Amino acid sequence: MNEFFLKNPADKFVEEARACLGTPFHHQGRKKEIGLDCIGLVVVALCALGFKVADRLDYGLRPDGSSLVKALVEHGAQKVMFLQKGDILLFRYDHQPQHVAIASSPCSLIHAFAPARKVVETQIGPYWRRRLVGIYRFTFDFKNKA
Numbered sequence: 001m002n003e004f005f006l007k008n009p010a011d012k013f014v015e016e017a018r019a020c021l022g023t024p025f026h027h028q029g030r031k032k033e034i035g036l037d038c039i040g041l042v043v044v045a046l047c048a049l050g051f052k053v054a055d056r057l058d059y060g061l062r063p064d065g066s067s068l069v070k071a072l073v074e075h076g077a078q079k080v081m082f083l084q085k086g087d088i089l090l091f092r093y094d095h096q097p098q099h100v101a102i103a104s105s106p107c108s109l110i111h112a113f114a115p116a117r118k119v120v121e122t123q124i125g126p127y128w129r130r131r132l133v134g135i136y137r138f139t140f141d142f143k144n145k146a
Contacts, residue, residue, distance in 0.1 A: 010086025
């Protein structure tokens with residue numbers, strides 16, 4: 001039996017993100033162990049689960065917030081009110097959403113963080129809580145599988 005079906009998809013999603021810990025930060029990077037940005041981390045983790053991702057590289061260091069939300073929704077993510085493991089967290093800088101992370105638990109996140117120069121896992125402390133503008137959840141609908 002396929003290992004994917006033995007695990008909760010959100011657990012597997014977080015496991016794939018954790019496998020990227022330590023990967024250097026690289027703007028628009030899409031290669032585990034070579035370079036990822038915050039969006040690349042989500043793309044790589046989803047692709048590892050076998051999901052089709054319409055990836056885009058037409059964004060700057062500070063992506064347009066409306067494009068991030070639109071891409072999440074187009075890929076089947078739904079906005080939710082309460083955080084769970086495997087959710088996508090959307091954070092604002094300069095008054096609009098410009099950064100994403102994967103919730104590794106209700107109180108921690110994994111993200112490619114430019115100031116750390118790599119993919120890290122950290123607590124969702126006051127710094128992140130005051131910047132949080134959205135929580136999105138993938139249903140891991142199997143009709144979106146590649």
